Amino acid sequence: MTDLTELSANELIKLTALQMAERLRAGEITSVQLTQAHLDRIAAVDGPADGQGTGVHAFLHVNTEEALAVAAEVDAIRAAGGTAAQDLHPLAGVPIAVKDLIVTIGQPTTAASKMLEGWMSPYDATVVEKIRAAKLPILGKTNLDEFAMGSSTEHSAFGDTRNPWDLDRTPGGSGGGSAAAVAAYMAPLALGTDTGGSIRQPGAVTGTVGAKPTYGAVSRYGVIAMASSLDQVGPVTRTVSDAAALQELISGHDPKDSTSLPEPMDGLLEAARNGELAGLRIGIIAELEGEGFQEGVLARFQESVQVLKDAGAEVSEVSCPHLGYALGAYYLIMPSEVSSNLAKFDGVRFGNRVVPEGGGTIEQVMGATRAAGFGDEVKRRIILGTYALSAGYYDAYYGSAQKVRTLIQRDFAAAFEQVDVLISPTSPVTAFPLGEKLDDPVAMYNNDIATIPANLAGIPGISVPAGLSEGLPVGIQFLAPARGDATMYRAAAALESRLEEAWGTPFWAQAPDLAAVSEAAPAGVGNAPATATAGGEN
Incomplete structure (x- = not known):
């Protein structure tokens, strides 16, 4: 056995997660070694749990x-051999992180809100049940x-998450924690949820x-609902193949x-x-390029399209x-949903209760609880949604929006009669500085302009790295028809492999050095190589 x-x-x-799995099955490493290495990495670079400091x-x-x-347990089963070892899931022993919107037994599930601070779920979400059954060690929430x-992970009640490529910038949102954990080598796999990107x-x-x-x-049972007709659980990884393997594990009726x-x-x-x-057949979405997209983002997008053309894809x-x-x-x-x-989060049925000084009526308790338990962005969306659903405005706002949703679904149906997958930039901009858009909700919402349509239509989408713009990552998005996830993965992996050939190294291996936050790293836990040379500078 190869030791550390x-x-x-x-x-x-x-x-990669699949490389880890292969070495585990071959007996070259143990799951305890692998899990401890990631726990040490978390201790080295993640910073205090309250979000203060430079981690x-x-x-x-x-x-x-x-x-x-x-x-x-996984190591013991493999060491014993026999049928039990043969029956282990291929990813057994590979650690994973879980977004704190997904309920888990034995760990707090807070949805990053004071409303649920300290809450311990009495049951597991279906996706967590599948993870546990496959024996993937859960590193944390x-x-x-x-x-x-949100679109920046700045609306957490427990502190901002920072982008490992630049600790003064956001990691996107709402699932910035899962993405940052994978990008900073704290986890090879993570679960996220996608409502609008x-x-x-x-x-x-x-x-x-x-x-x-x-x-x-993928089942939404046990995922704290935001917008039930839009929410979907999905994988966060460093490679397309790892994402495909994780989706296979968590999907099913x-x-x-x-x-x-x-x-x-x-x-x-x-x-x-x-x-x-x-x-x-790959289709470029005419409405998702041009105005509002950074020059460097468009440059990486155009380069990726050319790579696909050179590889034999039919692009139109x-x-x-x-x-x-x-x-x-x-x-x-x-917001209506x-x-x-x-x-239900009112301090009476669910959520931490706040009682006004001297007591109060049920209505007063509810009001005090929601005022103290919810942050500004949550309150903003509740108010907007309640207004849109109110008498006299339902048809004008919510009803009209649902009609637009139908038109978007028809647009995609017509497009997929012409092509197999669609392609666009994932985000119009690269990671922006912390605090830059907090006081401008509309500017924050515009970050999701390219990702939202897939949720409205219920179709699959994937973002893959396509290089750098001014030293920051750029993503390319592939969309496929409903149930066309396999085609989506095929196209995304094809671009990924060809870009990797051009760069001479995988994109995820180019992550920046985190020495500034890991000076006290445990022995054997190092930093990502500072070799970010993919793409051009714009």
């Missing part, structure tokens, strides 16, 4: 004892914008791979989720390993004429 004197912890945490602050809770216990409402947009600005499966492909698709999602990893582009431009209305429709539909889903 031959394969250092620094090298170990920089393998990344990707985690709200670190699950040390349980993670090591699961790792030891990751930070997010409160109740998943909360997996893909953080993926784009942190240089990670983020995938939103077809709506209903769940009778506890009424929106769960009846058929399984098989063949995703096989599609990601295909890499064949000849004959694949398609129009989805109603996408210009997607942002407006989303910010009526989503938020106002309904969060109504």
